């Protein structure tokens with residue numbers, strides 16, 4: 001669905017450009033007062049000083065929206081989530097509150113593998129309904145594009161099922177959020193392959209990946225590259241095969257221990273390396289110089305009681321930093337954009353402007369879409385988060401509270417319900 005829309009009396013707040021903003025550029029957010037944004041058939045065709053009146057005849061074919069001075073930002077891009085899954089893991093959360101670690105729960109058969117069990121016995125309708133509900137909640141927080149990963153099937157039919165759920169949501173004519181699918185078959189080793197990780201990687205390469213690619217079910221391939229899960233070598237093998245078949249690459253890198261996943265992302269020309277709680281100084285420098293987007297997930301660090309990724313150091317080193325929620329049933333059962341802003345600014349020493357860039361243009365870059373979304377510029381999609389204030393500093397300041405008033409997707413105004 002796409003509409004013609006003219007937004008006037010807006011305070012437009014946006015990064016600019018058609019590629020990731022690196023280092024110091026992240027703070028360069030443009031603010032336009034008394035601005036008009038024109039969207040024609042879903043795409044932005046004008047941004048600049050108010051100009052409604054002089055073009056009367058023309059605008060009769062447009063919806064009109066008076067922003068009354070409110071901030072209008074690009075729709076937020078949540079570039080790392082796991083929003084399609086069965087079951088929940090509330091009990092595991094309570095074990096963690098009592099002190100058990102995420103990895104120790106995983107080692108004794110809980111964690112990801114327990115969501116795999118629940119996802120395998122679910123079905124298309126149930127998975128889709130739940131996932132759609134998450135998208136609605138995200139939309140209410142200003143999100144207009146979301147990345148989603150498979151990885152709770154770990155067998156061929158269920159991996160494909162998760163991806164088909166995302167494909168169906170992505171093709172929904174009435175969607176409020178665009179969906180970008182990632183194949184994460186290497187999320188954990190399923191019980192049938194216990195102790196045979198290399199065989200599982202072979203299976204993914206031989207049986208699952210070609211089917212994913214042939215059916216156009218994923219744009220990215222991702223791996224949980226972690227001690228005790230997939231080694232650097234196993235991750236490299238799978239990612240090389242994926243790259244050969246035309247998928248772009250992402251990695252869960254250096255989340256729990258410093259394994260060197262960020263360095264592998266640089267070596268393979270991945271689009272992004274994600275988590276990075278323990279990325280080394282050398283790998284941070286390398287990501288900056290090779291343009292790998294550093295995707296940071298503060299809600300996960302918060303929920304796991306881990307120290308936050310070193311955002312300040314990464315930005316000062318010249319990295320393009322993106323922020324995302326990591327919504328998943330285990331390590332981080334939250335898709336809260338407001339809390340992501342608060343944690344990034346309060347605990348990770350990011351400025352509000354940097355956090356805005358990280359959740360818009362750099363999120364778009366982490367999905368290979370900086371040419372199409374992530375800023376309010378002519379030619380990009382008419383996707384916006386309209387705040388209920390004229391002061392964008394409320395984003396982190398109003399801690400954990402939603403200050404999105406309206407979300408607009410390709411010129412269509414969606415009610416916040």
Ligand code: NIG
Pocket residue numbers: 082111112115224252255300326328329330331332
């Ligand atoms: O990004 N670390 C691996 N994957 C997810 C957690 C998935 C889960 O616990 O279900 C993450 O943190």
Ligand code: FE
Pocket residue numbers: 080081082252326328
């Ligand atoms: Fe994740």
